[in-house]
Amino acid sequence: MEEKGLRQPRFLARLAGEWSGDLAAFRVVWAKAMMWIFLVSDSFIFGSFLAGYAAARLAATEPWPDPGKVFALHLGEREVPLLLIAIMTVVLISSSGTMAIAVYHAYHRRKGHTALFLLLTALLGLTFVSMQAFEWTHLIRDLGFRPWGNPMGAPQFGSSFFMLTGFHGLHVTAGVIYLLAVASRVLKGVYDRAGSYVGVEVAGLYWHFVDLVWVFIFAFFYLF
Amino acid sequence: MEGSPEIPRGEQHQPIGVYLAVWGLLFVLSALSYLLDYFKVEPIGLRRFLITAFAFLKAGLIVAYFMHLRFERLSLIYTILLPPLLLVALIAIAMAESSYVVAMRSLLGVN
Numbered sequence: 001m002e003e004k005g006l007r008q009p010r011f012l013a014r015l016a017g018e019w020s021g022d023l024a025a026f027r028v029v030w031a032k033a034m035m036w037i038f039l040v041s042d043s044f045i046f047g048s049f050l051a052g053y054a055a056a057r058l059a060a061t062e063p064w065p066d067p068g069k070v071f072a073l074h075l076g077e078r079e080v081p082l083l084l085i086a087i088m089t090v091v092l093i094s095s096s097g098t099m100a101i102a103v104y105h106a107y108h109r110r111k112g113h114t115a116l117f118l119l120l121t122a123l124l125g126l127t128f129v130s131m132q133a134f135e136w137t138h139l140i141r142d143l144g145f146r147p148w149g150n151p152m153g154a155p156q157f158g159s160s161f162f163m164l165t166g167f168h169g170l171h172v173t174a175g176v177i178y179l180l181a182v183a184s185r186v187l188k189g190v191y192d193r194a195g196s197y198v199g200v201e202v203a204g205l206y207w208h209f210v211d212l213v214w215v216f217i218f219a220f221f222y223l224f
Numbered sequence: 225m226e227g228s229p230e231i232p233r234g235e236q237h238q239p240i241g242v243y244l245a246v247w248g249l250l251f252v253l254s255a256l257s258y259l260l261d262y263f264k265v266e267p268i269g270l271r272r273f274l275i276t277a278f279a280f281l282k283a284g285l286i287v288a289y290f291m292h293l294r295f296e297r298l299s300l301i302y303t304i305l306l307p308p309l310l311l312v313a314l315i316a317i318a319m320a321e322s323s324y325v326v327a328m329r330s331l332l333g334v335n
Contacts, residue, residue, distance in 0.1 A: 026300045036304055047311035051318040058322035061329045068261065086258050093254060097247035100290045104240050201292075208290045212283055218254070219279035223261045224272060 035202045039209045042171075046213050049167065050220060053160040060154035067222045070143065070152060071135070085222050088131050089214065095124035096211040099204050106200035111186060114200055118183035121207060125176040132169045164217055171210050178203055238295070246289045253278045
C-alpha cells in the first residue's frame with residue numbers, strides 16, 4: 001500500500017469506490033441487500049439461542065420434560081400430543097405461502113391482489129401470535145412452568161422455551177406490524193408512484209425468515 | 225418487465241405454480257416430521273435424523289424458492305449462506321462441552 005494513498009481525500013474516494021464495487025457485485029437494490037444482511041445477523045441470534053438450548057439440555061441432570069406431553073391438548077377424552085403446535089405450524093407455513101403469492105402479484109404490479117394477500121398474511125401471523133399467547137398462558141398458569149423451574153423435570157426447559165419462542169413471537173409480532181405498514185403503502189399507491197414494488201419483496205424476505213426460524217424451533221425444540 | 229431496472233433478472237420468471245408446489249411440499253414435510261414424533265418411530269436416532277433432514281430440506285425450499293435466493297447472483301448467495309456455517313461449529317462446541325458439564329454436575333451432585 002502506498003504512503004500517499006492514505007491521505008484523506010484519496011483514501012475516502014477509494015473506500016467509496018470499493019463499496020460501490022460491492023454494490024455492483026450483488027446487483028440487487030440496496031434495500032434487498034440490507035435486509036439479507038440483517039437476516040444473516042438475525043440468524044446468528046437464533047443460532048446462538050439454539051446452541052444455548054442444546055448445551056442447557058445436554059447438561060441437565062434431571063430428565064428433560066417430554067414436549068409431546070407438555071404441549072398436549074385434550075380432544076374429548078383423547079390426549080393429542082403437540083396439537084396446538086401442529087396447528088401453529090400449519091398457520092405459519094400458510095402465511096409464508098400467502099406472502100409468496102403477495103410477492104408474485106407485486107412483481108406483476110397488481111395493487112389490489114398484493115394488498116389482499118399481504119393483509120391475509122398479517123392475519124395469519126396474528127393468529128399465530130394469539131395461539132402462542134394461549135400456549136404461554138396455559139403453560140404458566142395451568143402447568144406451573146417458569147423460566148427457573150417446572151413440575152415436570154429439568155428447570156432448563158423453561159428458560160430455553162421462553163427464550164426461543166418468546167424471541168420468535170416478538171419477530172412475528174414485529175412482522176405483523178411491518179406487513180400492515182407495507183399493505184397500507186401498497187393501497188396508498190406509494191409503490192406505484194415510486195415505480196417499484198420491491199418493498200413488498202423485502203418485507204417478504206423478513207416474513208419467510210420468521211417461518212424459517214420456526215422450522216428449526218419446531219424440529220429441535222418440540223420434536224426432538 | 226424485462227426492461228425494469230429494479231427487478232433483477234430471473235425472478236419474474238417463476239410461475240405461481242412453483243410457489244404452490246413448494247407450499248405443498250412444506251406441508252408434506254411438516255406432516256411427516258409430526259407423524260414421526262406422533263408414532264414415536266424407533267430407533268430414536270433414525271427419528272431424529274429424519275426430523276433434522278426434513279427441517280433442513282424445508283429451510284432449503286424456503287430460502288431457495290420463497291426467498292428467491294436460487295435466482296440471485298453467486299456473490300450474494302455465498303455472502304448469505306457461508307457465515308451461518310459458523311453456527312454449526314458453535315452448536316457442535318456447545319454440545320461437546322455440555323457433556324463435561326453434566327459429568328461434573330453428576331459428580332458433585334448439583335443441578
